[in-house]
Amino acid sequence: MSQQDAVASTGFVVGDKDAEVKLAALKRTKFVAAAALGLCVVVFFVTKSLEGSHPWLAFVAAFAEAATIGGLADWYAVVALFKRPLGLPIPHTAIIPENQTRIADNLGRFIEVNFLAPGPVREKLNEVDFAALVADWLAHEERAAGLSRFVMRLVPQTLGAIEQSSLRDFVAQRMLEQVEKVQVAPLAAELLSAFTDDRRHQKLFDEFTKVVGRFLADEQALAVMREKIREELPSLFNLFRADAYLLKKIVASAGSLLEEVRADPDHPMREEFDRFVRKFIERLRTSKEYARRAEQMKQGFLARPEIRDLAHDMWESLRRFIEQDAASENSMIRAHLANMFVEVGRHLASDPQIRADMNQGFVVALASFVETQKSSVSKFIADQVKRWDLGQLTRLIEMNIGRDLQYIRFNGMIIGGLAGLALYTVERLFLIN
Template identity: 65%
Template sequence: MVSNAPSFPTQSDVKKARALRRVKALATAALALCVLVFVLCRIYADVSPVIGFIGAFAEAAAIGGLADWYAVVALFRHPLGLPIPHTAIIPSNQTRIADNLGSFIESNFLAPEPVRKKLQQVDFAALVADWLADEKRSEGLSIFVARLMPKMLAAMENTGLRGFLLKRVTDQLEKIDVAPIAADLLATFTHERRHQRLFDEMIGLLGGFLTDEDAQDALRDRIRKELPTLANFFRADAYLLKKILHSGASLIEDIKADDDHPMRHEFDRFVARFIDNLRHSPEYRDRAEELKRNLLARPELATLADGLWKEVRGFIDRDVGAAESMLRTHLTGIFVEVGRSLADDANIRRDMNEGFVVALSSFVESQKSGVSSFISEQVRSWDLGQLTQVIELNIGRDLQYIRFNGMAIGGLAGIALHTIDVLFLS
């Protein structure tokens, strides 16, 4: 049988074996002494009545010592090598001992309440915080994580996970009602009339259009087409263009110079109506949803996502192999900051510890039957001789003292019986 027992002998086992041999020798010597005294007392019984008491003590002590020697030896082997029934108890019951040991550990050491109480004594969050707060450890962790990232990204591509994630993101975007979100964003943007900056940009663009020669030529051609031929003969188009450009430029300058211009208030009202329609108008909501669906359905979006994925993966591949990796540096900083923040926040540590206790106790509860089976299988697979030796080394020394106790108790019982015999039966 292949032994799965611990390696033997260890330094501790050598010391235990030496102590066991010493106690065995003393117990055997004491037993031999009792036998010798008994024999001598038999020979010199007539010398003195006291000899009878000593002989009674020695006789009973020898009997007690022999009985206890038999009991101790019978636990581990057959006494004198004789196959006496109900001896070599431990080797003969290896399977039962293994099963009972596994069940005992499962029932008493892996019960839910003791496990939870023991786990609650450990501050797991503090251990994590101290570990992460050490910059060298966090740096090592960041190196490990950075090395894994390219493999993780490659695995995502090979398993189709990237496409799955893109589809999940798209599905979630389709469920979002964009009109109220857009309304909230615009309302935030228009806070304290910040949208007037946009209006100023629009006015600036219009002013640039009016001063652009190509735009002026296009406007002149449009005016010429709308005027009668006779008006064009008198160059009315040039006059009208000049008036339009002058009036437009004057209006733009007035708007730029006056923060309280009516056109600005009109723009305020337009933006407010648009925000209100986004929030409450079904028509605007339908238009926003249609725009969203059209945008998500465009093939350019998938192309953009694919290109973005390739860029991210390429950057990570290059950065991980660089001597001065930005990714590793940032990860190290993040881990250290997490450790320090965790050390300063008792509430988070308490919540984390509760989570650790629940998770670990649940794991132990789900696996304790496996632990019991594992212990039982390991003990059953041990070599019988080695199993016996391991048990005897650990408890044999204490068992040898039973022999001393047996001789002492037997001797006292012998004296008591001899006294009764002398006083009442002789």
């Protein structure tokens, strides 16, 4: 016999020890109930036949007669739940098989109303510390490493999806649009203002003096300057090499001035440079002309094809780096991801406020999901019950609750017998002279 046939005939899978135990107990209880009913019948006939010689047996016969009737009535009631008694087409029998659709619908609605209502769902969800579970899971280094490996395995598919979609162009376009909205002149003013705090711009002035000093020490530059001086001087002065004299004086004076400026942090030239920078920053911040020129420069800069291709080049470089790193056995990104997951788990475990906020978010999200899906769950349960095989459904229900139902037959025989004995006693005491 195949496993499928075994399920169809017995209602459970072969090898299911719990089901086998339940089925054996049901069979034993049925046998005992049937034997008890048969015993009542035998006792009734025996006592009736001996009643004439032993009058007291009439009480036993009354008990046995009523117990037989009670046992038969309860047998009928129990059997009628699952099948037609003796196969007869008696109305209102085989209740479970005949009402499978109604039972399925009512079961689905019962679960939807009583188990999936917003109140009970939220109450149950509030008992679960989702954030602690997430924190414990992430803080485990092996799990964090496994999660990072899983994330990195998704990298090629993710990059491919981005390549095939318009997401890359969309992001590039949004970035350019955001840059276009930036007012360059005020931003430059703020940057320069931050740069000039504590006179840090004087370092730039120092570098300028060094450049001028190197220029004055350059032989080719000095030759060009001497030639310019010679051109401006009268010819008579050139006969006395006045150009060389003037050049020497100019270079010496300039060099001396540069040395003084570099040595004195409060030199007037430095103060003049400070005033120039402050004035320039103020003009950047307030001048409409400066703002217009800055915007023109920005638009011209953004209009260049190199800038339009910059986002594409940056994406290509980033994609190659990520793909190469993901394929490496010693992936830096994977290691950093694992460490990040562990740190997130530890910080989450140590911050009760974040955990409380996360748990509240989980409750709201899951409760909302259950609320939107509970009708589908109800329908799913009803559809599943409707698709159950009638015979298997009956056997499964009988196997799980049939043993308790058989005790109803015992109770019926006992209660019926006692009721019959009481009625017979009343009859003998009060109705018979």
